[in-house]
């Protein structure tokens with residue numbers, strides 16, 4: 312099993328008050344290599360907290376996360392950044408590219424930080440750039456790119472270290488419909504080539520491209536759907552029905568996928 316999430320609980324305590332918020336009550340699931348999972352839930356349901364724990368940015372109050380059998384929730388503070396660099400790839404809503412670096416250097420950054428040889432960086436980028444349609448963009452600066460182009464560069468940066476797991480936080484939220492569709496197709500292709508992906512999203516459309524959707528409510532995983540052989544339109548309908556019946560609301564986010 313690639314990822315095992317065992318009985319995660321997260322309680323936030325505010326420093327100056329006695330108030331506590333239980334963001335995650337008891338979250339338990341596992342992920343096989345090659346899966347593509349979307350995590351959905353209403354605002355405040357605990358999605359970001361869960362993703363932050365999987366990213367090792369946040370520690371759980373109770374429970375464990377194992378990646379390839381290694382307990383990542385127990386990694387020492389001073390080893391966390393190198394762990395993240397070597398094993399995880401991140402794609403964020405706001406791209407998080409550094410404007411002072413060229414596109415190429417942005418993509419190389421995780422490998423520069425882990426002191427990889429320049430030849431290896433070039434070989435990896437030469438293989439990735441055509442797949443992501445960014446070959447023409449490598450010498451530009453991020454501020455010269457459109458949102459869709461920036462997100463493809465961010466995906467290249469996430470993939471260049473050949474991570475065990477790509478974690479994406481609302482990756483289509485800042486994109487228009489067409490660029491969202493392009494990014495979701497790209498994620499599907501990347502997944503087909505073997506990359507495991509976990510994506511948090513409000514968007515039914517985005518989730519409908521995944522192979523499995525986990526629904527979280529009030530810090531509990533209470534439902535999941537498998538796509539199976541369905542196309543994304545049929546799966547989107549099923550997700551909407553689940554959202555409506557289980558969450559008591561209709562799915563959000565259709566305006567920008």
Ligand SMILES: Nc1ncnc2c1ncn2[C@@H]1O[C@H](COP(=O)(O)OP(=O)(O)OP(=O)(O)O)[C@@H](O)[C@H]1O
Pocket residue numbers: 323324325332333334352353354355356357358359360361
């Ligand atoms: N650092 C923190 N300190 C205190 N409470 C927090 C903190 N982070 C999150 N929470 C609380 O934990 C609960 C879950 O928040 P979380 O951000 O995980 O939800 P979410 O599903 O990602 O929401 P959204 O979709 O709006 O991003 C909320 O009640 C939130 O207020």
